[in-house]
Amino acid sequence: xxxxxxxxxxxxxxxxxxxxxxxxxxxxxxxxxxxxxxxxxxxxxxxxxxxxxxxxxxxxxxxxxxxxxxxxxxxxxxxxxxxxxxxxxxxxxxxxxxxxxxxxxxxxxxxxxxxxxxxxxxxxxxxxxxxxxxxxxxxxxxxxxxxxxxxxxxxxxxxxxxxxxxxxxxxxxxxxxxxxxxxxxxxxxxxxxxxxxxxxxxxxxxxxxxxxxxxxxxxxxxxxxxxxxxxxxxxxxxxxxxxxxxxxxxxxxxxxxxxxxxxxxxxxxxxxxxxxxxxxxxxxxxxxxxxxxxxxxxxxxxxxxxxxxxxxxxxxxxxxxxxxxxxxxxxxxxxxxxxxxxxxxxxxxxxxxxxxxxxxxxxxxxxxxxxxxxxxxxxxxxxxxxxxxxxxxxxxxxxxxxxxxxxxxxxxxxxxxxxxxxxxxx
Numbered sequence: 001x002x003x004x005x006x007x008x009x010x011x012x013x014x015x016x017x018x019x020x021x022x023x024x025x026x027x028x029x030x031x032x033x034x035x036x037x038x039x040x041x042x043x044x045x046x047x048x049x050x051x052x053x054x055x056x057x058x059x060x061x062x063x064x065x066x067x068x069x070x071x072x073x074x075x076x077x078x079x080x081x082x083x084x085x086x087x088x089x090x091x092x093x094x095x096x097x098x099x100x101x102x103x104x105x106x107x108x109x110x111x112x113x114x115x116x117x118x119x120x121x122x123x124x125x126x127x128x129x130x131x132x133x134x135x136x137x138x139x140x141x142x143x144x145x146x147x148x149x150x151x152x153x154x155x156x157x158x159x160x161x162x163x164x165x166x167x168x169x170x171x172x173x174x175x176x177x178x179x180x181x182x183x184x185x186x187x188x189x190x191x192x193x194x195x196x197x198x199x200x201x202x203x204x205x206x207x208x209x210x211x212x213x214x215x216x217x218x219x220x221x222x223x224x225x226x227x228x229x230x231x232x233x234x235x236x237x238x239x240x241x242x243x244x245x246x247x248x249x250x251x252x253x254x255x256x257x258x259x260x261x262x263x264x265x266x267x268x269x270x271x272x273x274x275x276x277x278x279x280x281x282x283x284x285x286x287x288x289x290x291x292x293x294x295x296x297x298x299x300x301x302x303x304x305x306x307x308x309x310x311x312x313x314x315x316x317x318x319x320x321x322x323x324x325x326x327x328x329x330x331x332x333x334x335x336x337x338x339x340x341x342x343x344x345x346x347x348x349x350x351x352x353x354x355x356x357x358x359x360x361x362x363x364x365x366x367x368x369x370x371x372x373x374x375x376x377x378x379x380x381x382x383x384x385x386x387x388x389x390x391x392x393x394x395x396x397x398x399x400x401x402x403x404x405x406x407x408x409x410x411x412x413x414x415x416x417x418x419x420x421x422x423x424x425x426x
Contacts, residue, residue: 030127040166069121071361078354093126137200144339146281213348225402242371273331293332300325
């Protein structure tokens with residue numbers, strides 16, 4: 001079975017497109033279409049509740065079940081892309097998103113809209129998981145983290161503007177106009193993929209398959225370590241996002257608008273961290289960049305805890321100032337550990353990416369609720385500070401106890417390559 005299959009006549013080769021700037025645009029588009037679609041609808045939630053005569057908590061399900069759809073898509077579409085190829089799975093997923101987005105336009109009841117949103121996420125999130133696999137297909141291990149960081153940095157700019165865009169569309173043309181735009185964007189991305197993206201999946205042995213990929217990954221200490229490092233780092237974001245509003249509004253007596261402004265600073269710090277990672281990744285190993293991020297992440301979380309214990313954390317500037325340091329470091333940890341995870345078994349990059357994304361979103365829904373509990377049931381931000389410190393320590397522990405040294409990883413990769421070549425000869 002060949003890794004490059006079903007290429008349209010005249011299409012660019014993987015080598016050509018890897019060096020193309022258009023590839024960056026395509027990766028950003030396929031990665032961002034699902035999360036941007038998520039945030040575009042958020043400003044219209046009160047209008048949806050009023051339009052359909054339902055409680056706001058029911059309208060909120062258009063967001064919460066959308067996140068469930070993203071998590072389910074990660075674990076399904078990743079392995080399918082390893083089995084059938086990146087192009088067909090991407091086109092199928094985006095086709096589902098187009099149909100589901102059209103269904104959102106014509107939804108007559110809120111349950112219909114909620115169901116269509118779930119399918120929209122299931123199809124749209126295909127781009128999130130497959131884009132990481134494509135990056136692994138096209139780029140060397142040393143360049144993966146910089147490409148992931150670059151995609152995230154560009155996508156975050158669009159993602160931060162998506163609530164504003166959704167609010168303007170709803171105000172000017174009504175909430176259904178949001179789905180007209182999402183449908184048109186999904187069609188445009190699908191057409192671009194069909195016309196320009198060649199099949200990038202690597203060659204693999206016929207004997208390989210889903211069970212073989214899973215068996216190899218779950219028995220690899222390096223894979224488990226990288227995945228846990230990436231997932232635990234992401235949970236710092238979910239936990240703080242869940243508890244932050246309660247700390248600022250209820251404990252500090254500030255407005256929700258002020259919280260939104262302060263929270264935006266952490267997103268900006270994460271964006272800057274990714275840009276720095278793009279610059280430094282080509283010159284340093286994944287492991288060194290992860291260690292740098294872990295050290296800075298732990299230092300920031302400990303500083304936040306110290307200021308919380310001394311009472312200085314009652315000012316948003318202290319809370320978010322240290323959290324910006326944590327988020328800057330978080331960018332280094334997440335992008336490089338993700339690069340390490342999908343590099344353990346390159347031909348199973350889709351499966352590895354899917355497992356990582358599923359755990360990230362699944363645990364994220366739980367940790368955000370836990371963060372909300374810590375922020376809403378205590379009179380001080382210290383419990384939330386402690387949770388962030390514990391997650392930082394757990395994240396660093398995966399690097400210490402699970403991820404082998406760099407020379408061991410290289411040796412294992414060479415042994416595996418030799419075994420595959422021998423099997424191919426037989």
